[in-house]
Amino acid sequence: xxxxxxxxxxxxxxxxxxxxxxxxxxxxxxxxxxxxxxxxxxxxxxxxxxxxxxxxxxxxxxxxxxxxxxxxxxxxxxxxxxxxxxxxxxxxxxxxxxxxxxxxxxxxxxxxxxxxxxxx
Amino acid sequence: xxxxxxxxxxxxxxxxxxxxxxxxxxxxxxxxxxxxxxxxxxxxxxxxxxxxxxxxxxxxxxxxxxxxxxxxxxxxxxxxxxxxxxxxxxxxxxxxxxxxxxxxxx
Numbered sequence: 001x002x003x004x005x006x007x008x009x010x011x012x013x014x015x016x017x018x019x020x021x022x023x024x025x026x027x028x029x030x031x032x033x034x035x036x037x038x039x040x041x042x043x044x045x046x047x048x049x050x051x052x053x054x055x056x057x058x059x060x061x062x063x064x065x066x067x068x069x070x071x072x073x074x075x076x077x078x079x080x081x082x083x084x085x086x087x088x089x090x091x092x093x094x095x096x097x098x099x100x101x102x103x104x105x106x107x108x109x110x111x112x113x114x115x116x117x118x119x120x
Numbered sequence: 121x122x123x124x125x126x127x128x129x130x131x132x133x134x135x136x137x138x139x140x141x142x143x144x145x146x147x148x149x150x151x152x153x154x155x156x157x158x159x160x161x162x163x164x165x166x167x168x169x170x171x172x173x174x175x176x177x178x179x180x181x182x183x184x185x186x187x188x189x190x191x192x193x194x195x196x197x198x199x200x201x202x203x204x205x206x207x208x209x210x211x212x213x214x215x216x217x218x219x220x221x222x223x224x225x226x
Contacts, residue, residue, distance in 0.1 A: 036216070038216075038218075045207070045218060045219075045220050045221055046164065046207055046209075046218035046221075047218070048215065048216035048217065048218065051216070060214045060215070062215070096163055096164075101169075104154075104166075104169035104170065104173070104175070105151055105152050105154070105169060105170065105211055106154035106166050106169035106170075106175070106209070107154070107156075107164070107166060107209070108166050108169075108175060110163035110164055110165070111163060112162075112163055113163055
């Protein structure tokens, strides 16, 4: 069965406001994997945003979002979240959730992405 | 750690060999270097992990090599579906970085 990640929650938001992204996982044992958010813009390419460990004990963030974004997960629901506060124009991007396969040290499953546009 | 990729664009024909370079600003462990392919409107797809191991289902025409600061992705004979953008990615010090990408076009 094909492992699947489906993001939702993107949209247009004004600078300074908040937005919450969700990522629904299926067809794999979600609670066994570290999960990440990665974003992409035409100008800055692919940029790693945040990671949460499989058991929620560890969370790390990219410098550009530290203090503004919060990653979380609900293993019982197989859901990954990204709470984005104090949004800036430069946060405009397609946001992907991605599964991290520890044995390979690589992102082996990706969602299709959700677009966040920050504009007044 | 910063990753640079060269060339920015590689113009080739089907059947030709493609050699893509990824250079790190400091030495990285080979086990933490991966390559991805991305086509327009799609998410990246894992091709190579650990600098030289192919991910599940990846054709043998894709190969990776390198160590330290210099890594290479080689596509031995380009198929029409291989025209895409290729990114390298590394992990170190609890942070992940991607290179800017190499576009392989016809």
